[in-house]
Amino acid sequence: MSAIRNAPLQYDRHIESALSQIGELLKREYGLSKRTVGLLLLQTDTDIEKLVQKHEAEALPSIRKIVDETRSLYNQPLNYVIAMRRQQEATRLSSIVTTSRGKSGTGFTERLSRITMHPVTGSLILLAVLYLGLYQFVGVFGAGTLVDFFENTVFGQWINPWITGVAIRFVPYQWLRALFVGDYGIITLGLSYAVAIILPIVTTFFIVFSIIEDSGYLPRLSMLIDRIFKTIGLSGRAVIPIVLGLGCDTMATIVTRTQETKRERVITTLLLALAIPCSAQLGVIFAILSDSKLALVIWVLVVMLIMLLVGFLTSRILPGEKATFYMEIPPLRLPKISNVLVKTLTRLQWYLTEVIPFFIIASVMLWLGELTGVFNWIIALLKPVVAFIGLPQEAAQVFLYGFFRRDFGAAGLYDLHNSGAIVGIPLVVAAVTLTLFIPCIAQFMVMLKERGVKTALAIAIFIFPFAFVVGYFLNLVLTTLRVTL
């Protein structure tokens, strides 16, 4: 073991002499050894330079001189030279302590990994993952079976009648009762939507996402999709926020921080706000469009087309550095159930603490709005807009809900569909418009915070009329072609 010494890595004499010279110039403590600070300065690390500038600006000119002189001694940038030396040492160390059986890359996992990355088989697997994971599990099971049980049985038959009974007995005023158990009541609308409709959908989505994440499939998805994403100004890396956006656009907008360039962050934020339905919306839309496969196909195609088109045009207009793609492909692993559950629970906890207050606030505002007549006034204003895209007047209310939460609006659409008020072409038009429509309040708040007031407002001002214009043309095309759904 004498070959492994516990001493700092030695570089060649030019770098060593530069390091000792810089070490002498540095008088202050930086929480790092002088050697480390020197190495960072040689690698022109801007953060450490700023620190030195702040604490001992007088030493900086001489340090810069040493760095420049050292740099001129090499043909390659200094960080390259330093990395080379480190690599050399790492290789030496690993060759001492590891042995290789020489055989790698032909096992079952490796073969499976290649299949998931192949353009043809990979795309099929991708479709299968989307179909089974999103459509069957989140859409059919989560938004169908589970929502049905929670909404109609748990809330519809048990909780709501009981709590309404309690309210009637103890709350004498009709207007106050309405706050809790009326059409827009905190319990009968807010909590019942949050728990009965949104919770099962989000839970099933987070389970699927955690499995995909832990299996190592996400980077493979990224590499498959990189070329397509490049046309909309994004790199394959953007699949993480985009796929996460299918769960919750608010969360996804926060995750755009992981993207490298500002340009990518703006494009992703726009697409998330415009074309990516969140899981609640997705689940409800799957549920209401499931009667007609054609309706579902039209919805998917139109929304995807809009996403590609808007992304393509935005990437043409927006200035800035082009996205590059590089990503480590970890080995495929079988996800551990305990990890998946812990992750799902953590995300749910985050989601619920964030979402339930919003549902309650939205309920209260709707209640207030109705009580004061403000909402009737807004709904009256929205009615011609809604009629413009060929929808019945009742749908105006749905779009108003959409202001408060996207999923709230979608859930309202679900109710309208169940009561038979919207069927056929208007249903698809409503689904598309609502998908494109303004982001929910929470997402808009995050957009303001992450992208700044100007960008966030610009995005919102673009989306609002755009969604209705698309709805109008979709209605026009479908009715002209006499499509029967």
Next chain:
Amino acid sequence: MDLEEKTEELLETIWVSIKEQDRDNVQQDEVCTGATEELEKLVTAGYVTVSNGQLSLTPRGEPLARNVIRRHRLAERLLADVLNTGDSIMHEKACKFEHLLDRGLDDSICTLLGHPKICPHGKPIPPGRCCQKQRAPVSSLVSPLSRLNPGQKGKVAYVHAPQIKQLQKLMAMGILPGAPITLIQDFPSYVFQVGQTQFAVDNEIADAIYVRLLQNEETADAEVTSPPPKTVGGRWGWRRK
């Protein structure tokens, strides 16, 4: 007309100080102090003109000088990448070598090296006719990763990243000269293995990584122009062209 080594060197210096600093001419004292004899030869041959102590290249001299530079830098690349020559003697050897690379031999070497864009010192290599044509990639010894066939193995020869930011990305991924590298697939993204780790990158980054190809047993015997036998990855490997 063949020029002597020293005269050729002067021509090189003039070209570099004019072309690489975007000027039309150069001060005589700046490039040739004590090389009046060589300058005389260049003027007589009609490659260089002198007026008021300013040197400029003639339409005949310019392509010739450019070609000398190209040969010199290709020679350096050859010495560094293939013959593993150290920095200290590289320039000297390259000066000798460049004279051997005339009459189309430079294009062959250029192809062999995968049409490199820069010399080991980071200076641009003027492209030749062969670079526009970009002949069969597999006949090269050094080739950008993007031109490898899936299944081909090699060692990273050098990294040519125009932007320092990209260089840092590549370094963070452990892609440094000498690292063993295998291309696994090239569509829709490039997937390769360095050491025990696999990476996916786009075209731009795959273009920046130059690989010195290893001719393994199967491909050693005169099979240089045909792709190597496909490995597991190659079986489904999607081939361009």
